[in-house]
Amino acid sequence: MSDLNIKSLSLEIENAIKGLGDDAKLKQSGVVTRLSDGIVWIYGLRDCGYSDVISIEKKDGSTVPAFALNLFEDEVGAVLMGPETGVVAGAKASMTGDALEVPVGPELVGRVVDPLGRPLDGKGPIVTKQNGLVERPAPGVMDRKSVHEPMATGVIAVDTMVPIGRGQRELIIGDRQTGKTAIAIDTMINQAKQKTGVINVYVAIGQKSAKVAAMVERFKSEGVMDQTIVVATSPSDSASLLYLAPYAGTAMAEYFRDNKQHALIIYDDLSKHAVAYRQMSLLLRRPPGREAYPGDVFYLHSRLLERSAKLSDGLGGGSLTALPIIETQAGDVGAYIPTNVISITDGQIYLESDLFYQGIRPAISVGLSVSRVGGSAQTKATKSVAGTLRLELAQYRELASFAQFSSDLDEETTKRIARGRLLTEVLKQNQYSPMSVADQVITLTAATSGSFDDVPSAKVKAAVSSLLTRVKSDHKAIYESIDKGTKPEESENAKILEIAKHVAKSYVVVKEDN
Amino acid sequence: MISRTQASNYLANSLSEPAKRKQAIKSIAAWLKYNGKSRQFSYVAGDVAQVLSTQGYSFVRIISARELTPQTKKHIESYSRDLTNAKTIECEYRVDPTLIGGVIVETPEGMIDHSVASQLNKLIEGVINE
Numbered sequence: 001m002s003d004l005n006i007k008s009l010s011l012e013i014e015n016a017i018k019g020l021g022d023d024a025k026l027k028q029s030g031v032v033t034r035l036s037d038g039i040v041w042i043y044g045l046r047d048c049g050y051s052d053v054i055s056i057e058k059k060d061g062s063t064v065p066a067f068a069l070n071l072f073e074d075e076v077g078a079v080l081m082g083p084e085t086g087v088v089a090g091a092k093a094s095m096t097g098d099a100l101e102v103p104v105g106p107e108l109v110g111r112v113v114d115p116l117g118r119p120l121d122g123k124g125p126i127v128t129k130q131n132g133l134v135e136r137p138a139p140g141v142m143d144r145k146s147v148h149e150p151m152a153t154g155v156i157a158v159d160t161m162v163p164i165g166r167g168q169r170e171l172i173i174g175d176r177q178t179g180k181t182a183i184a185i186d187t188m189i190n191q192a193k194q195k196t197g198v199i200n201v202y203v204a205i206g207q208k209s210a211k212v213a214a215m216v217e218r219f220k221s222e223g224v225m226d227q228t229i230v231v232a233t234s235p236s237d238s239a240s241l242l243y244l245a246p247y248a249g250t251a252m253a254e255y256f257r258d259n260k261q262h263a264l265i266i267y268d269d270l271s272k273h274a275v276a277y278r279q280m281s282l283l284l285r286r287p288p289g290r291e292a293y294p295g296d297v298f299y300l301h302s303r304l305l306e307r308s309a310k311l312s313d314g315l316g317g318g319s320l321t322a323l324p325i326i327e328t329q330a331g332d333v334g335a336y337i338p339t340n341v342i343s344i345t346d347g348q349i350y351l352e353s354d355l356f357y358q359g360i361r362p363a364i365s366v367g368l369s370v371s372r373v374g375g376s377a378q379t380k381a382t383k384s385v386a387g388t389l390r391l392e393l394a395q396y397r398e399l400a401s402f403a404q405f406s407s408d409l410d411e412e413t414t415k416r417i418a419r420g421r422l423l424t425e426v427l428k429q430n431q432y433s434p435m436s437v438a439d440q441v442i443t444l445t446a447a448t449s450g451s452f453d454d455v456p457s458a459k460v461k462a463a464v465s466s467l468l469t470r471v472k473s474d475h476k477a478i479y480e481s482i483d484k485g486t487k488p489e490e491s492e493n494a495k496i497l498e499i500a501k502h503v504a505k506s507y508v509v510v511k512e513d514n
Numbered sequence: 515m516i517s518r519t520q521a522s523n524y525l526a527n528s529l530s531e532p533a534k535r536k537q538a539i540k541s542i543a544a545w546l547k548y549n550g551k552s553r554q555f556s557y558v559a560g561d562v563a564q565v566l567s568t569q570g571y572s573f574v575r576i577i578s579a580r581e582l583t584p585q586t587k588k589h590i591e592s593y594s595r596d597l598t599n600a601k602t603i604e605c606e607y608r609v610d611p612t613l614i615g616g617v618i619v620e621t622p623e624g625m626i627d628h629s630v631a632s633q634l635n636k637l638i639e640g641v642i643n644e
Contacts, residue, residue: 026597026624033557043557046564061635062642074518074557094625 029094032056033075038084038238039283040066042076042093051135053096054078058086065116066093067100067240070284077284079240081116102248104132104255109199112216112230115241115248120232121216132251134244138306145312147346150377150485151198151264151321154190154434155183157362157427160386160444161393162349162369165377166198166262166319167310171341173326173333174351179362180325182431183349184266185215187323190434191264192224198321199256200228201265203249206242206272209234222432229253239283242276250307253320257309260316265308269325270301274337291336301337302344333368347371360424361431366393379437379485385444389423392448396420422452425460438483442471445493446500459507467503471496518554521545522561529562560622567622572600575620579613579629594619597626 030044040056048054048068054076055063064087070077080087103117105128112121119126147165164170172180184202191198204212212232219225231249233242246267256263267273274297281294289295301324308322324345326338331353333342342348347370355363378386399417403409409417426447429435435443443464446452455463472479478492488496521542528538546552563573574594576582582590587607595603598621615630 026621026626028624029620033554044560061631062639063635073520 027094027097029092030076032087032089032091032093035084035087035089037283038080038240039280040078040080040084040087040093042078043074045076045093045095048076048095049099051100053098053100054093055096056080056087057092057094059088059091060086062086065096069280070286079243079280079284080238081240081244082238100134100244101131102134102251103128103130104252105129108229108252109227110225110229112212112232114237115231115233115244117248117252130255132255134247134251135303136251136254136307138303139309139311139315143309143312143315145310145317147310147373147377149262149310149319150374150379150382151187151262152190152194152196152437153183153187154193154436155186155362156429156435156440156443157364158183158349159378159435159437159440160382160427161364161366161390162347162371163374163378163382163386164321164323164347164371165310165374166321167308168347168371168373168377169305169308169322169324169345170371170374171324171326171345171348172351173328173338173342173348174363175328175331175353178351178353178356179431180327180351181268183351183362184268184323184325185218186431186434187264188219188224188228188266189222189432192222192227193434194436197262198227199253199261199263200224201231201249201253201263202228203231203246203265203267204233205245205267205269206233206235206237206276207268209236218432239276239279242273243280246270246273246304250304250320254307257311257318257320258316260318262319262321264321264323267304267322267324269327270341271327271337274300293336297337298340298344301341305341305344346373359428361428364427366390366397380487381437381441381482381485384487385441385448389444389448392416393420393423393427396423418453419450421457422447422455422460425457426452426464428461436483437485438471438479439468441482441488442468442479442496445488445496446504449497449500451497451500452504455504455507463503463507466506467496467500470499470503474499515549516545518551518557519561522558523565525558526562526565529566563622567598567600570601572598572603572621573606574598574603575606575608577608577610577613577618577620577629579609579611579615579617581609582607582617590617590619594621597621598623 028045028047030042032040033043034041048071050068050071052068054066054068056066057063064080064082066078066080068076068078103126107126107128111119111123111126114120147167149166151164151166153159153164172183174180188200191200216230219228229252231245233245249265253263253265274293277297277300278293282288286294305322305324308320310319311317324341326341328338350365350368351363352365395416399413400420403417426443446467452460452463475495478495482488525538525542528534542558546555576590591605613629613631616628618629619626
């Protein structure tokens with residue numbers, strides 16, 4: 001090695017040392033004065049900003065992160081993002097200089113992570129090229145475009161009666177055990193089955209770990225995990241992690257929205273999120289309001305859901321569709337959190353316990369469910385059959401309850417009730433079996449035209465299944481054309497009805513034989 | 515009720531005159547005691563130091579693993595003066611063997627941790643996180 005190289009090397013090191021010296025900046029530090037239930041009060045962090053990350057030194061010298069939520073004249077109230085074991089009054093607290101960030105990018109797809117982006121699936125560390133801010137402003141008015149592309153859920157009752165578009169926020173609301181998560185999961189499965197390329201982000205807020213584990217296994221077996229990120233928190237996690245989970249999940253999903261892709265995010269569920277925020281707020285001694293929720297609980301969800309949007313073409317045209325879930329108590333949609341989220345979202349799918357126990361699954365209440373913007377995102381094929389469906393079903397439910405008190409009904413009413421029964425049967429769907437656009441259109445074309453009117457209720461599903469098999473095998477061109485969303489022509493409709501009548505005959509005969 | 519910050523401002527502004535100073539200290543002590551904040555006297559001192567630092571007077575605490583030589587002290591004092599931009603600085607030296615080596619410089623505006631112990635902790639955390 002020549003002398004010149006050694007000299008230049010020593011110069012380089014010297015310069016590097018000088019550079020290090022310049023970096024030495026005063027780091028504001030404080031002291032933990034009080035600690036209780038995951039909340040720390042800190043003296044001395046005068047320049048601390050809202051949501052700034054604070055590093056708190058534990059007894060063993062390691063650190064635990066916290067984020068500031070209460071900025072008072074004399075002290076800062078912060079929420080610990082890890083276990084409070086080892087954190088004592090008098091512990092040193094210093095500002096990291098960062099706002100709260102999580103790793104984002106395609107590297108997260110197929111992984112199960114916590115709200116800080118740390119892996120929970122044992123598949124090793126996740127190295128991403130960039131981080132995303134957990135709290136970020138939503139796209140502005142000029143950055144958006146109206147919702148116009150369908151987000152097919154594969155659930156025939158949803159896609160036809162309460163259609164969802166890409167960039168829409170559609171609330172799924174109902175009592176416990178009414179199939180709310182099932183609709184969300186079927187939508188995720190449909191994205192894989194229909195190869196839409198939509199990235200799913202499933203945010204489990206305070207869900208039982210066993211339930212999340214079973215769900216991840218199901219995602220794997222259905223081939224959905226390859227396009228899914230699961231952000232999981234369990235009931236044993238601190239309220240701060242439950243609070244952060246939906247924001248972190250949104251930051252991860254926004255990466256795809258901002259990179260000309262389409263993403264779907266499911267918040268399961270925002271009732272638990274509101275409860276976690278209420279816990280934090282009460283511990284931070286913020287004044288309680290209605291149902292003991294703090295005053296800003298509306299803003300908690302509005303700023304979260306406003307981040308789901310369809311971006312303008314200038315920004316790449318990506319989209320983020322949100323399916324928040326809210327659990328009601330005894331069907332009370334007028335409670336504080338449900339009414340808040342109903343008013344924030346672009347519609348709701350309301351699930352009824354009564355329907356669920358009658359075996360009508362998905363238990364969608366036709367009267368109370370609505371999609372405010374999804375209609376314009378429906379394909380022409382679906383629109384052609386969905387027109388009067390909602391009305392017919394709503395009339396049927398009304399007449400059916402009325403008919404319970406009277407056996408002497410006129411012909412028209414009897415007909416309407418029979419058609420309603422048929423449609424109800426047609427709209428029943430098993431879990432994990434989403435239907436393609438063509439399946440939905442062909443089924444409803446046959447059902448609304450009266451082809452299956454004479455088929456007994458118990459045989460309707462079988463009749464629909466054989467109709468779909470026949471059309472798929474004998475008229476592939478028609479099937480594929482409809483599947484692309486093209487409205488079927490008169491001749492194509494006639495063919496479908498011809499097959500439907502033929503199929504129906506065999507089922508009616510079976511009934512007569514019995 | 516006045517806040518601790520307001521009380522500290524009052525005390526800091528009373529320090530220049532000896533007569534006022536004595537009265538102000540008495541008042542602050544009474545205020546702390548009757549509001550159940552007796553244990554916050556060190557925070558008041560910290561707040562006062564913060565107010566004074568804006569007036570060109572800085573209180574600097576230097577914590578080292580072992581006793582520093584007079585020459586090193588001089589170097590650190592000059593470094594602290596540059597760091598705080600203060601006209602006058604008052605240094606307090608403390609020895610804390612748990613630092614293993616290096617120094618920690620604490621000023622009212624913030625601190626610089628050049629201790630070996632914190633570097634080792636950072637190293638350990640980095641390894642654990644990986």
